[in-house]
Amino acid sequence: MNKKWILPTLYILFLMLPIYGLLTMSFKTTNEILGGFSFFPQQFTLANYTKIFTDPTWYNGYINSLIYVVINTVISVSVALPAAYAFSRYRFLGDKHLFFWLLTNRMAPPAVFALPFFQLYSAIELFDTHFAVALAHCLFNIPLAVWILEGFMSGIPKELDETAYLDGYSFWRFFLRIFVPTIAAGIGVAAFFCFMYSWVELLLAKTLTSVDAKPIAATMTRTASTSGYELGLLAAAGSLTIIPGAIVIYFVRNYIAKGFALGRV
Amino acid sequence: MTIEMHNISLRVGAETHIYTTDLSLEAGQFNILLGTTLSGKTTLMRLMAGLEKPTTGELRVNGENVTGIPVQKRSVAMVYQAFINYPSFTVYDNIASPLKVAGLPRNEIDEKVRRFADLLKLTPMLDRLPSELSGGQQQRTALARALVKGAELVLLDEPLANLDYKLREELRDELPRMFADTGATVVYATSEPLEALMLGGYTATLNEGRVVQFGQTSTIYRQPRNLESARVFSDPPVNIATIEKRGNTAYLNDTVSWKVPSKLAGMPDGKYKIGLRPHHLSPEFGGVKVNGQVQIAEISGSESIIRVNIEGNNWVSEAHGVHSFGFGQSAAFFFDAERCFYFDANEKLIDSGV
Numbered sequence: 001m002n003k004k005w006i007l008p009t010l011y012i013l014f015l016m017l018p019i020y021g022l023l024t025m026s027f028k029t030t031n032e033i034l035g036g037f038s039f040f041p042q043q044f045t046l047a048n049y050t051k052i053f054t055d056p057t058w059y060n061g062y063i064n065s066l067i068y069v070v071i072n073t074v075i076s077v078s079v080a081l082p083a084a085y086a087f088s089r090y091r092f093l094g095d096k097h098l099f100f101w102l103l104t105n106r107m108a109p110p111a112v113f114a115l116p117f118f119q120l121y122s123a124i125e126l127f128d129t130h131f132a133v134a135l136a137h138c139l140f141n142i143p144l145a146v147w148i149l150e151g152f153m154s155g156i157p158k159e160l161d162e163t164a165y166l167d168g169y170s171f172w173r174f175f176l177r178i179f180v181p182t183i184a185a186g187i188g189v190a191a192f193f194c195f196m197y198s199w200v201e202l203l204l205a206k207t208l209t210s211v212d213a214k215p216i217a218a219t220m221t222r223t224a225s226t227s228g229y230e231l232g233l234l235a236a237a238g239s240l241t242i243i244p245g246a247i248v249i250y251f252v253r254n255y256i257a258k259g260f261a262l263g264r265v
Numbered sequence: 266m267t268i269e270m271h272n273i274s275l276r277v278g279a280e281t282h283i284y285t286t287d288l289s290l291e292a293g294q295f296n297i298l299l300g301t302t303l304s305g306k307t308t309l310m311r312l313m314a315g316l317e318k319p320t321t322g323e324l325r326v327n328g329e330n331v332t333g334i335p336v337q338k339r340s341v342a343m344v345y346q347a348f349i350n351y352p353s354f355t356v357y358d359n360i361a362s363p364l365k366v367a368g369l370p371r372n373e374i375d376e377k378v379r380r381f382a383d384l385l386k387l388t389p390m391l392d393r394l395p396s397e398l399s400g401g402q403q404q405r406t407a408l409a410r411a412l413v414k415g416a417e418l419v420l421l422d423e424p425l426a427n428l429d430y431k432l433r434e435e436l437r438d439e440l441p442r443m444f445a446d447t448g449a450t451v452v453y454a455t456s457e458p459l460e461a462l463m464l465g466g467y468t469a470t471l472n473e474g475r476v477v478q479f480g481q482t483s484t485i486y487r488q489p490r491n492l493e494s495a496r497v498f499s500d501p502p503v504n505i506a507t508i509e510k511r512g513n514t515a516y517l518n519d520t521v522s523w524k525v526p527s528k529l530a531g532m533p534d535g536k537y538k539i540g541l542r543p544h545h546l547s548p549e550f551g552g553v554k555v556n557g558q559v560q561i562a563e564i565s566g567s568e569s570i571i572r573v574n575i576e577g578n579n580w581v582s583e584a585h586g587v588h589s590f591g592f593g594q595s596a597a598f599f600f601d602a603e604r605c606f607y608f609d610a611n612e613k614l615i616d617s618g619v
Contacts, residue, residue: 160349160351163351163410165316165335166343167342167366168366168367
C-alpha cells in the first residue's frame with residue numbers, strides 16, 4: 001500500500017497548528033483565552049474583527065502598511081529592472097564586486113540604520129510619512145530585487161535582444177514590449193519578496209512613524225495597554241495580516257522556489 | 266546587396282577573435298561559412314550584421330561604408346541556432362513584428378504574414394505561443410520572421426543544427442529556394458562539410474578566426490588551396506602523410522611508392538605532403554596498396570568507418586559495404602594515387618589530382 005502521503009500530511013498539520021491556534025483565538029473573548037486551553041471557541045464572537053474594522057486606529061494601521069508596502073514594491077522593482085538588466089547583459093569595471101556589494105546591504109541588521117534614518121528623515125521632514133518607510137525599505141529590497149531579476153534575466157538568451165534590434169526595435173521599445181513580458185514571472189517573484197519583507201518589517205517602520213503612517217505591526221504592539229491584555233483582538237489582527245501575503249503568494253506560487261534561489265535554478 | 270569586408274579584424278582584450286579578413290559577397294548569392302566550433306563563423310556573422318564592432322577595418326554595403334551604423338538602421342535579418350522567438354508573442358505577432366516596427370499598414374502586414382506562414386507551413390499555429398510549438402516549428406517561425414522582413418542580407422547561424430534529421434533534410438532543401446526568390450544575399454554558417462556541399466553556392470572555409478579560402482563550393486571542395494582548407498572541408502578528417510619525392514616517384518616508405526602526377530613531377534625532389542579523402546581509401550582492391558593495423562571499425566548501415574594506422578599515420582577509411590575488423594588486425598588498404606591532394610612544404614596545394 002502507498003503510504004507516501006502520511007509524512008507530508010503530518011508535516012503540514014504540524015505547520016498549520018500555530019495558525020489554527022491564532023485563528024480560533026481570534027474568535028474567542030480575551031477572558032476565554034486567559035481562562036484555559038480549548039480547540040474550539042466556547043463563546044464564538046466576531047467582536048474582535050468588528051473592533052478592527054470600525055476603529056480607525058486599527059484599520060488605519062492596515063491602510064498605512066499597505067500604502068508604504070505598495071510604494072516600496074513599485075520603487076524597488078522599477079529601479080531594480082534596469083539595474084538587473086545592466087548586470088545581466090554588460091561587463092563593466094567592477095561589475096562583480098558591485099553586484100556582491102548590493103547583497104551585503106542585506107547583511108547589516110536594520111537596527112544599525114534605525115537611528116541615522118530617524119535623524120535624516122526628521123531633518124528633511126519626511127518623518128511619519130508613508131514615503132519615509134517605503135524609502136527605508138528600499139535599502140533591503142532593491143538589492144534583493146536586483147539579485148532575483150538578474151537571475152531570471154540571465155536565463156533569457158542575449159540573442160533575443162539582438163533579434164529585436166535586428167527587427168528594428170529601439171532599446172526601450174524592446175525592453176518594455178518584449179523583455180518585460182518575457183520575465184513577467186521574475187517580476188512577480190521579485191515583487192512578492194519586496195512585498196513580504198516590507199509587510200513584516202517592524203523596526204524601521206515603527207521608528208520612522210508616529211501617528212499618520214503608523215503600520216499595523218506597530219499598532220499591534222500597543223494592545224497590552226490600558227485595559228490589560230487584549231489577546232482576542234491581537235489574534236484577530238494577526239490573522240488579518242496573513243491575508244495580503246497569501247493573496248500575493250497565490251499569483252506567483254509556481255515560481256516561488258526559483259525566487260528563493262534568487263532566480264538561479 | 267554586396268557585402269565587402271575590408272581588413273576587418275576583431276580583438277577582445279588580448280584575444281584575437283577574427284584575424285584580418287577580406288571577404289566580398291556578391292548580391293543575391295548563397296554563401297556558406299564552413300568551420301568547426303570556435304572557428305569564428307558566428308563572430309564573422311555578427312560583424313556583418315553590425316552586432317559587433319570591428320577593431321580594425323570597414324564593412325561596405327553596396328560600396329558604402331556602414332561600420333558603426335546601428336543594426337536597427339540596416340537591412341539585416343538573422344536566425345540563430347537556438348530557436349529565438351519572442352516568448353510573449355503569438356506566432357502571428359512574432360512574424361509580424363519587424364513589419365509592425367517598420368510601420369506598415371495593417372492589411373499589408375496581414376497579407377505578408379499569412380503568405381509566409383503558408384510558405385513555412387505555420388498557418389494552423391498562428392495563434393499559438395512559441396513555447397507551445399515543436400523545435401522545428403519554432404525554427405520555422407524564426408525563419409518566417411527573417412523572410413517577411415525582406416532584408417537584403419540574411420544571416421543563418423547553423424539554423425538546422427538543433428533539428429532532428431528528417432526536418433533538417435526537408436528544410437535544407439527548401440531554404441536556398443525560399444531565399445532565392447527574395448533576391449537576398451544569404452550567409453549560412455555550418456560545421457558540416459556535407460551540408461555545405463548540398464547547399465551549393467559559395468563557401469568560405471574558416472579556421473581559428475581566419476578565412477582560409479573563399480570561392481564556389483564545388484571548387485573549394487575539389488581544389489582546396491592548402492591543407493588547412495582541405496581539413497576544414499572534410500568529414501571524417503582528411504588523411505595526411507608525408508612523402509618523399511624522387512624523380513617521378515613518390516615514396517611513402519621503402520616499400521610503398523607510386524608514380525607522381527605531372528605537376529608534381531616538375532617540382533624539385535624532397536618532402537611533400539599528401540591529403541587523401543577517407544572515401545578514397547578502401548579495403549577493396551585497386552590502386553596503391555598500403556598495410557595497416559585497424560584501430561576500430563564502426564559500421565553505420567551500409568557504410569564502414571575504419572580507423573587504421575598506416576605507416577605511423579592515423580588514417581580513416583570510409584568504405585561502402587560492411588567490413589568487419591578486429592582490434593589490431595593487419596589489413597591491406599588501397600587508394601588511387603590520382604585522387605590525392607599534393608601539398609608543398611608550406612602546405613600549399615600543388616596538384617588536386619583528378
